[in-house]
Amino acid sequence: MSKPDTTLLHASxxxxxxxxxxxxxGRSTGIGLHIATTLAINGATVYIVRLDEEQVVKTAGKWNELMRVEQPQSRGKGAGSLKGLKGDCGSKWPGRGEATGEAGGGEGRLCHRVVNNAGVPGKGPTKVPPTAISSRSIYFDKLDEQDFYDAYRVNSIGPYFLSTAFLPLLVASKTKAPYGNKFLPTIVNTASMNAWTKDPATAGLGIPYILSKASMGVMTALLAHEIVPLGVRVNAIAPALFASGMTRPGMVDEWGRSTIEAKDVGSTALMLLVNSFITGETVLVDGGCLLAIVFSVQLERSYCGFFLGSLLTFVEYGT
Incomplete structure (x- = not known):
């Protein structure tokens, strides 16, 4: 029996x-850009797909130049790069046409990874003191069917069609890829922490957004189950609120970065790529935000919370 090749366990x-x-x-900012640049810096050829072709090509060019200057040692044969590609992430046609045609056709008719990160925030009601009349107003009168259609179209329906359209190219990567069987093909969806919080306040009060993002977790498990025979893995990342061109335009700099470090999301995406034994999972990336929310709710609603609240009031005011 041959000895194990320990060099394969090196991080490099x-x-x-x-x-x-x-x-x-995605929008070529925030989470999508964090994932794309992490993959490219580590050697992958990454196509960024969004509707604004001018912006996505500009972003790709700027980051390619930065990588060329700062990482000349990685610019040899097979080095990574970003490529901008126009596509409507909320409809079925780009999956059948431009996205699969250009991305797959330009790379030997294969694709190893599809990351469904595009999303829209959806419309949210304004919080008011809860009464039957006000609740009807904010949850019924101020929301239309189109608000839900718009959110689901980009956040759920589009990712489904794009994922399934790429299946032939994903499967082809198992036999045609230059790296052999080092990686199994994978699909990664961007879900949201809000699927667990059930609180619109944590998602800009966007009820359509929360429902559509929660469906991504179900779709992840469903697709993972259905395409197991193909050897294609499906997982999801569920982040807390990350600043991006969609959520916090003023907090994104000229490179498309936010105040959240790229490594927090990029390393998660990288882990899901290199680990071939994870499928059907949704990984929460929120820095403990959900734990804090759950604890505060439990504390507020429990007898213990009432007791502690009374005690703190006594200590502070003496009454």
Missing amino acids: SLFDLKGVVAVVT
């Missing part, structure tokens, strides 16, 4: 993505 080997082809949808 585990995360060497040379030869990997990935497609990442």
Whole structure:
């Protein structure tokens, strides 16, 4: 029996993505950009897909130049890069046409990774003191069917069609990829912490957004189950609120970065790429935010919370 090759366990080997082809949808800012640049810096060829072609091409060019200057040692054969690609992430046609045609056709008819990150916030009501009349007003009168259609179209329906359209290219990567069987093909969806909080206040009061993002967790498990025979994995990342061009335009700099470090999201995406034994899972990336929310709610609603509240009031005011 041959000895184990310990060099394969080096970080430089585990995360060497040379030869990997990935497609990442989104606004080319925030989470999508964090994932795309992490993959590209580690050697992957990454197509960024969004409707604004001028902006996505500009972003790709700026980051390619930065990588060329700061990482000349990685710019050899098979080095990573970003490529801008126009596509409507909320409809079925880009999956059948431009996205699969250009991304797959330009890379030897294969694709290793599809990241469904595109999303829209959806319309949210204004919080008012709860009464039967006010509740009807904010949850019924001020929301239309179209508000839900718009959120589901981009946040759920589009990712479903894009994922399934890429299946032939994903499967092809198992036999045609230059890196051999080092990586299994994978789909990664961007869900949301809000699927667990059930509180519109944590999602800009966007009820359609919360419902559509919660469906991503179900779709992740469903697709993972259905395409197991193909050897394609499906997982999801569920972040807390990350600043991006969608959520916090003023907090995104000229490079598309937010105040959240790229490594927090990028490293999670990288882990889901290199670990071939994870599928059907949704990974929460929120810095403990959900734990704090759950604790505060439990504390507020419990007898213990009432007792502690009374005690703190006595200590502060003496009554």
